[in-house]
Amino acid sequence: MSALFQNYARRPVHIVEGKGTIVHDNQGKRYIDFTSGIAVCTLGHAHPAIVQALQQQSEKLWHVSNLFESPEQEKLAASLVQDLPLSYAFFCNSGAEANEAAIKLARKHTGKHHIIVFEQSFHGRTFGAMSATGQDKVRNGFGPLVEQFTTLPFNNEAALEAAIDDTVAAIMLEPIQGEGGVNVITPQFAETIQKICDEHDILLIVDEVQTGIGRTGTRFAFEQTALKPDIVSMAKGLGGGFPIGGILGAAKLFDTFSAGTHGTTFGGNPLAVAVAQTIVEHVFNEAFLQRVQEKSAYLQQKLQQAFTDEKFAIQGKGLMLGLYCGGDDVASYVTQLEQAGLLVVQAGPNVIRLLPPLTVSEAEIDKAVAILQQVLVS
Template identity: 50%
Template sequence: MAALMGNYSRIPLAIESAEGAYVTDEMSKQYLDFTSGIAVCNLGHRHPAVELAVTEQLKKVWHMSNLFENRLQETVAEAIVQHLEEGQVFFCNSGAEANEAAIKLARKKTGKTTIFTFQHSFHGRTVAAMTATAQAKIHDGFGPLPTGFTYLPYNDSAALKAAIEKDEDVAAVMLELIQGEGGVHVAEQSFIDEVIATCQAHNILVIVDEVQTGFGRTGQLFASQKYSFVPDIMTLAKGIANGIPAGALYAKTAVAQAFTPGSHGSTFGGNYLAMAASEAVINTMTAEGFLAQVDATSINLVSELQLLTEKFPFFKTVRGQGLLIGIECDSAVADFITACRKEGLLVLSAGTNVLRLLPPLTITTVELNKAIAILTKVLKNKDTIEG
């Protein structure tokens, strides 16, 4: 471990194998995984369709540069676009890369500079994506940051309108529909409606960061579908290939055409293995009944969690969409997360006081009930944990 840089506060747990909703550590202890690799393995670990697609692709070709045509990229791009509206897709390797590309595209298309983002947002850790992230703790030690970013309060239409009136150089408004890392804050429909109307009135692009919300996590293929709109630019990653590194940038055709040959690129973007995995992911998620089952599971999970808020004061409120759930607690959740892990359940935080649950979209009722039983046990013993 000494050869690794210390930029992660790692959990003292090494996973040796994984399948479905479970992971097993090097001591052969099994855990129910409600992290999904931070909303990456949305189909669970080693989903058969994805595993088969990657295995078969390994026998053909692993990598060719983007100087050559790539039929798999074309297939996956078409599969994404058909669920949005006429547009085009650029493939990269991560959410941060997708957001960097979105910032470049917005500026190139509009000829303007300023990007409005929102307090408690998270858009990545590369320099521009980090600057777009309106959290001081992400910025600390990395200044001076690039110029051209303005931070606004989330779900505040008046603040957005006032800021636009003061700045004629706004290229885009960039936001998450659910601020996953920032505390699982959900955008209000009225706020999104105002964002769209205001941006259209001022010829400003709308960029939606769906890195965490995309690919079924909210019960729709994309969270923007829940808000009944298609953004000018959308960024995707995490669940796109169920654990194989991949990211994507979607843009409406008129916007996408600003990326001309040589204006942007990625050596590994759209890699054959990633595209094979992504095609399997999309085919699985768009099969009849899949997303409806995610919604049904969400209703069940939220209902059970609401009951826990009534019994245990540590759980205050439950929020989120689909299977991206945040539980605001009355104090820090770090010890609670450790106690859950000891009982065989892996969960996350989203800030100091918010517990975040990201089960695989394929979670069964039996597995869900097991997680609720562990949460209940830990809540009952909470005083002992803190003592």
């Protein structure tokens, strides 16, 4: 009998080793990993530069507390905000913590509590982040949630305009809803959100926990839209597998997070920062991001060639793509794909989410699409 709570519907596969896009289980079976730990393993498994950064830092300092200065955090913060309309960073340990910080910062800065969020969103499982999440399956059973979150249909301009009044502190959204179905914000909706925020002095929180750090082919997904966020949350790909999260904030928010207003014991610890700095230096590189865009185009082309039936649809951006399978429940497909040697993850009941490492090769894409076609079409 397991001594673990059974809060995860775990798959019966024990992954013990990985290199790049390929992982092996304890039986020696080989898999192409198109989950990346759910958009976490930015540079794949056991990337030499990350391994070296972690080893070198582990021999110097693991933890010293945020009571002391951290030039390493300063350097990472500067790397993240460079050439963005954001000026300051705060580091924590996860996406949920990052979104909690974003919510707290928005409420404290504005003095208001009302935040607009969207259906099918996912912002985390702590009480604030869960209250912002537009999915009942995440919230059911936990009693009263944090108040004053209004949940609206995603990409519905009329519903948003009707909900705006002078009580609204912030609008919070994912530019691509990952867990909710790989739903991409429309250009028109992004423009409407930005116009409303500008006209009504409403803060804009963009959740880039899954979409950030090169996943969509730019540093952050909002850069491909009209959105000009005041706060950006991040995690997942920032650490490449080592736990780290954070927020980036506009200059006007600096005084709101003054000493003692928010904190974390482990956030921005030396190990996490060393890994994150290495990842940012690799990913925030024009040539690297160009390759992500090229591989995205290649993957989409291969999927379009393999899935010509009109029931299938490809959605998403960069290397965050969803294969919509009509009315089919894809849970059984995920199992069959795993048995065939391809690891994927669901995004809602009808979408297979494809999240390969950003270092995936065209040859690996070919093999993955062949397995997808074999299972879903043959």
